Amino acid sequence: MxxxxxxxxxxxxxxxxxxxxxxxxxxxxxxxxxxxxxxxxxxxxxxxxxxxxxxxxxxxxxxxxxxxxxxxxxxxxxxxxxxxxxxxxxxxxxxxxxxxxxxxxxxxxxxxxxxxxxxxxxxxxxxxxxxxxxxxxxxxxxxxxxxxxxxxxxxxxxxxxxxxxxxxxxxxxxLNEDAGATAANTLLAHLPPPPGTVLIHGHSLEGWPDGIQRTQAAQKVFEDAGYVVVMSQAFFDSDDQVDLEWLKFAFELANPPVVGIAGLFNISYRCAMLAELVGKPELPIVAFDFDPKTVEYMRQGRIKATHTQxxxxxxxxxxxxxxxxxxxxxxxxxxxxxxxxxxxxxxxxxxxxxxxxxxxxxxxxxxxxxxxxx
Structure with a gap:
């Protein structure tokens, strides 16, 4: 009692x-x-x-x-x-x-x-x-x-x-496998034909299987379509700048060059910030969830689409x-x-x-x- x-x-x-x-x-x-x-x-x-x-x-x-x-x-x-x-x-x-x-x-x-x-x-x-x-x-x-x-x-x-x-x-x-694949297919419609690299703002660390499943499903869609995939770990507890440094590092290492970016979580707006940072604001980007910053980039035409649960x-x-x-x-x-x-x-x-x-x-x-x- x-x-x-x-x-x-x-x-x-x-x-x-x-x-x-x-x-x-x-x-x-x-x-x-x-x-x-x-x-x-x-x-x-x-x-x-x-x-x-x-x-x-x-x-x-x-x-x-x-x-x-x-x-x-x-x-x-x-x-x-x-x-x-x-x-x-x-x-x-x-x-x-x-x-x-x-x-x-x-x-x-x-x-x-x-x-x-x-x-x-x-x-x-x-x-x-x-x-x-x-x-x-x-x-x-x-x-x-x-x-x-x-x-x-x-x-x-x-x-x-x-x-x-x-x-x-x-x-x-x-279902995160389905959600990740859906986001990848949305971005595919905006990409030039391969070769090219797709940068994923995703998750690969143990302890969160949902994030891993969503990331791996998106990666498979891009690889099956003939693209190279580079994944940058999303850091939810950090400020934007820390995440942007890792995204920029992954972007600069990509070979062939990045032709599109997929953000798979609610901090996807950072992908649009990266595109500005590297001087490629025209890069096609898709996002996840409906964060106000994501919505603002959508209104500017910088994010092609988002995926909301x-x-x-x-x-x-x-x-x-x-x-x-x-x-x-x-x-x-x-x-x-x-x-x-x-x-x-x-x-x-x-x-x-x-x-x-x-x-x-x-x-x-x-x-x-x-x-x-x-």
Whole structure:
């Protein structure tokens, strides 16, 4: 009890306490057969058509069964910044499903403290009766708590990041191999024919498999197309100048000369800074994520396109998957989700949005429509 009480004091969260469907005390016979209904998604050139169609198929299958009450929780690393659209999507989905649930994040000051609190959150949600939990884990520190939850019959879905366990039911989020290949193919359309070198602002250091997978996938696309690839390690915790020195060093060593640059993370704007530094502002560049500096370079025509993760859909899809597992079973849910799974039947790919440099305002409008601006 002491752990649970301390955990409640240590977390912050957005809480939905919506009425569960099916109570004979509050619903007449006609209401008892009410089916799930999704709120209409605003039409846009950036609307993920296949993803939306798959969710509709899941809802249609679930609607063949009587709606059941359920309690669930979605546990994120934060509720702000990158994770704000995730929280928006999760809250909206839980409201549409009519479940009782919470969207929570640790109030810890750093990741080390957050890991401890998040593990406590998982255990607390199980203790108060959650039948399903979506969790964006910090890392392996949550594995034991996840396995304990699964052992007690709780459906666990990871999102954004995964854990090395076969206990969780599914993972929902960007598949980094696919994302890296997508970014590489975007840049290929702007490159002159080989020979030439493509400079990747990527990641190769042990300890972050997602970054390695994204980088290696992009590298393979360029090499298969006949280009030489040089990779410069992205330094997230440094200021721009330190990273630029390493980028410039890699640029100057390239043989044959660099003909294009691919930035694979949220600090991709540094690739445009490099092009200025070496006097090659015309070099084609593609980026990742939607940092304000990246957007500014896109408006200037210096970055051809960026690739953004669909955080809103990570959050929105997770409660629907958890509810699907509860209502129609894991195998049936996976069968419906199969169009979103590539080579791994346990990972649901929400994909990335490819945003051309001249479509910044249109993309902002789409995010505003779905409430997904960070």
């Amino acid at each position: 002491r752990m649970i009480r301390r955990c409640r004091m240590a977390v912050c969260g957005l809480t939905l306490m919506t009425a569960a469907c099916g109570s004979s005390e509050h619903h007449d016979a006609e209401e008892d057969v009410t089916r799930l209904t999704r709120a209409p998604t605003p039409a846009s050139e950036f609307t993920p058509v296949q993803l939306e169609a798959t969710i509709d198929s899941l809802v249609a299958e679930m609607n063949k069964n009587p709606i059941e009450p359920m309690h669930m929780a979605v546990l994120l690393k934060k509720l702000s910044g990158f994770f704000a659209p995730v929280a928006t999507g999760a809250n909206r989905a839980m409201s549409e499903l009519g479940v009782t649930g919470n969207v929570l994040a640790p109030a810890g000051k750093d990741d080390d403290e957050g890991q401890v609190i998040q593990a406590e959150q998982i255990r607390e949600m199980v203790a108060i009766g959650a039948q399903g939990i979506g969790v964006a884990p910090f890392g392996e520190a949550q594995q034991e708590a996840i396995e304990e939850a699964v052992a007690k019959g709780v459906h666990v879905v990871t999102l954004d990041t995964d854990v090395p366990t076969d206990k969780r039911a599914l993972y929902v989020g960007t 669909r955080q809103y859909y990570e959050g929105y899809l997770t409660p629907y998957i958890i509810y699907g597992i509860q209502l129609i079973g894991l195998d049936a849910t996976k069968q419906i989700l199969s169009p979103l799974m590539l080579d791994d039947p346990t990972r649901v790919n929400t994909g990335v949005d490819v945003v051309p440099g001249d479509k910044v305002d249109e993309y902002y409008a789409f995010l505003n429509k779905i409430g997904a601006n960070q």
